[in-house]
Structure formats: structure tokens, C-alpha cells
Amino acid sequence: MRFTKMHGLGNNYIYVDLWQEQIPEEALSPLAIAVSDVNRGIGSDGLITIGPSAVADAQMRILNADGSESQNCGNGIRCVGKYLYDHALTKASAITVETKAGVMKLDLHIDERDLVSTVTVDMGPARLRRADLPVLSGEPEETALHDELSLNGETLQFTGISMGNPHAIFFVDDAKTHPVEVYGPLVERHALFPERVNVEFITMKNRRELDFRVWERGSGITQACGTGACAAVVAACLHNVSDRGEDVTVHLLGGDLVIRYDYDGHVYMTGPAEEICTGDWPHEPWRA
């Protein structure tokens, strides 16, 4: 099986082109686990397939390193846009990609080598109802703005935001007080989140900048999380510590994303996309 390894700010995935490879549905989850294993596989945060769509220029599916499937991936979809253009599957600079969170609109920024360098994505609407995550911390039709959860005797306040996939946002004055490697796995699997949750700890630097650390559902600590950065800026706007319609720079471990929560309710993300290598994965049990 041919694959391409790509990353957005170090959030890296193994990409498989389904115009070239046929992979049975039941093989996807074990394949994601196998290729993501840094010791016995290739090493990545998960698997992303790029293939035909009846409603968009392409379809993206994203599976985490533990084999679970998510609705969307911000860093991943920028790399999908880059793959489609750089590998001549499109020559348009404005394209659409179908995801389980809806059809995303991408603006591809082409560099002097006629390759995609950065991508701006309309990540669709922020979903603000508790039912959208889902989270069981109160009235399902209302927004989880100041919700609470207990962890080992400590009560923490969070904001629940969905970008099609679920995010629990914690505002902290200093990330060191709540190390994501300690709190992340406890929150990810907390009973309040029936479908688990992505966990973000953010520190506001000013109204236009925030520091961001993430524990991802199904992948653990990653260098960056695009949907998480979108959810973080939405939460900051809802708490009136950032402004709707203004660009906010999110400082992630792997670098910066520029996010805007616009008045149309949609969230816009701009960031880089890079190809690392291509290769051949020989373990294809589905062909046996």
C-alpha cells in the first residue's frame, strides 16, 4: 500500500489515496493502529484517507492512533488540500472536502514552486449545544460555558465546544499547574463525555493571542490540533476575552495557527501543510 506522510505543525498522519488503494472498511481501524505505532509501524498521530466524494472535490476520513474515527481534523484537512493540488488531482486553488463534520471549503495558497504552502479553511459552524459534543453536564440544548467536572477530588471548570468533534476547553493562568499529560487522559475518558473528548488547556496572553496545549481523544499529546484551536478561540470569544471577527493567533507546541470566529458563526483557520515522505506499507492482510 502506497502512503504519504504529511504534517501540519507537527501533527502528522499517514495519508492513503483511495483513488490508488482499495482498503476494506473493516481494515481501516487496525491499519490506523498499526501504521501509527512508532516502535512497530511507521509512527504517526493516525491515518487519513483521501478519496472520491459525491458532494465535494474529495472526501477525507480521519482515524486516531487508537483506531477510533473522528468527524474532522484541522491539521489533516490542510494536508489533504496540499496533497490534492501537489499531486495534480486538482489545479484549482479553491476546493471543497467532505468530512463527517460537513463539507469544508479550502483556499490553497500556492508558492513559487507551484506547491501548496499554507491553507485557509472554513471549518464550518461552531456547535455550542451540550448535545452537540455530547456532554452530560447540564441541559442538552444549552451551551456548556461554565461547566464543572470533578477529578480526584479537584473541581475544574470547562467550556464544551464542538467543531463536529468534541472539545473540553480549560482556561488556566499557567499550563504548568495543570499538565496536560496528567489531566488529559482523565478528562478524555471522564463519565461526562459518552464519546470521550479532546482536552485543551489554554492561557490568554491578550485578546489576540493564546497559548494552547492539547491531549487529543484517541492520540494523546500532539504537537497541534486544528479543530481544538478553533474550539479554543470560540470559547475565548464566548467568554469575551477575544473578539468575534478578529484574527487570533494560537500558539501550539508545533507552531502558530491563525483562527477567526466570524459573525457568520463559522470558524476560519489558516496554517501550513507539509509533505514529509512517501513510502510503501507491505502489510495488507485484507489481500490474503
Ligand SMILES: N[C@H](CCC[C@H](N)C(=O)O)C(=O)O
Ligand atoms: N483526535 C481528534 C481528531 C484529530 C483532530 C486534530 N488532530 C486536528 O488537527 O483537528 C478527535 O478524536 O476528535
